[in-house]
Amino acid sequence: MSTSTPTPPPERLDARPLYQQVESVLIGRIASGAWPPGHSLPAEPELASELGVSQGTVRKALAELERRNLIERRQGRGTTVLRHTGDTARFHFYRLRDLDGAEVISRIVVLSCEPAEADAAEAAALKLPEGTPVYRLRRIRLVEGAPRIFERCTLVAERLPGFHLPEGEFSTELYVHFQRAHGVTVEHAEEELSAQAAGPEEATLLGLEQGTPLLMVERIAYDIARRVVEHRVSLIDTKRYRYAVRLD
Amino acid sequence: MSTSTPTPPPERLDARPLYQQVESVLIGRIASGAWPPGHSLPAEPELASELGVSQGTVRKALAELERRNLIERRQGRGTTVLRHTGDTARFHFYRLRDLDGAEVISRIVVLSCEPAEADAAEAAALKLPEGTPVYRLRRIRLVEGAPRIFERCTLVAERLPGFHLPEGEFSTELYVHFQRAHGVTVEHAEEELSAQAAGPEEATLLGLEQGTPLLMVERIAYDIARRVVEHRVSLIDTKRYRYAVRLD
DNA sequence: AAGTGGTCTAGACCACGAC
């Protein structure tokens, strides 16, 4: 018989490298809540034998999860699923700095919070059909007592069923609340920046004259499974602040 | 004699892991020009035996260089030092997009280019002493024929000795020129964004009324050795454009 | 002292690209 006939596709449904498959399994356990924030993962050799791969392959998968800020690895202590604290949420998603480069501390005041259906603009931004159930939030951020940022947030209701703000808790960072109350971890976001003149509403709320230049930041936030969670428009008075970016 | 006395510091001048030391050696060869842009690196096993480490250690160092966009690795072809093309320079350092998210093509017009000494503001931004020799550049970027961006660039003369723009070549991306003419590769940059009202000069050059909101981008650019190379202030008319950022 | 992740090695095999 012919020995030159190559083996036909041997039923492999997994063209991806092993370490990427391991990565997917681990992400699934985190995203599903099987391994909630704060959970300690099994040791590397244990994971390796459970999944039937070598420790090196597990390590490569864990390294990628660490790069994505989903887990924390510490020599001697083990590997744990990262918890969104106010600090980490701000560190990753709050780029405002003062003129000396120091982090800007702000206090949040919620103006309104109500269920709604996505209008045309929101639907386009979220890439969801018009009329999709959402929650609309309007907030102000005060820096040293003065209103400097006006935010309109649109939350995807399907991702955050029964969303409501904790009683009297106005100042919680949204992403910390998403994780605690809904098990939704915001992993990354895309932003588009431009300069806009303050309109009547912004001018009043921020105590500025109409036409004052404001930095407009339009954000779309995604969860671990890369599903869209939120659309947010922030209008920032940057007279005394800067939005910091690192390019590489 | 006592066997419990630990060996005293055995003359180790290299507390860092081996793969980081390998990384430093390779970066040195690139930064020094020994391996110029486009150069093909020795194969991994060859590098390993030359440096007296295992191939795995070399691979870990190369992975980090690849992450920093200094080299390109291709299965079957080998590893080469990356060359700044107009495309790569723009991809990494030019974040402007139109309202559909498509890249914005611009044509550069140089208004002025002259040697000078750093004034107080420039010195502070570059973290160099006042009076440090620099070159000052003023440029306009035209999008579809219309002036949309006004840039003031301050170049550190020490990094770019004898800097001058190629004859008649007004439209070259600066970072491509830096690499070709001076062997200086810009690796990363830090930017601070704010909204500013157009002043008289910007208004005239961009054909706007004074007071029109502009996006101000202040950039500091660093070379491979993380030395400061350039300070740049860009004023952008964002009526039809957005500055795109990804957070993670 | 025990257990964890971090480093380093050695070697097998695979997939891709150039010749």
Added chain:
DNA sequence: TCGTGGTCTAGACCACTTA
């Protein structure tokens, strides 16, 4: 066909944390 980088394994030893 050969040489390259990509994947995967197995195992040794180190450094850190906790108890």
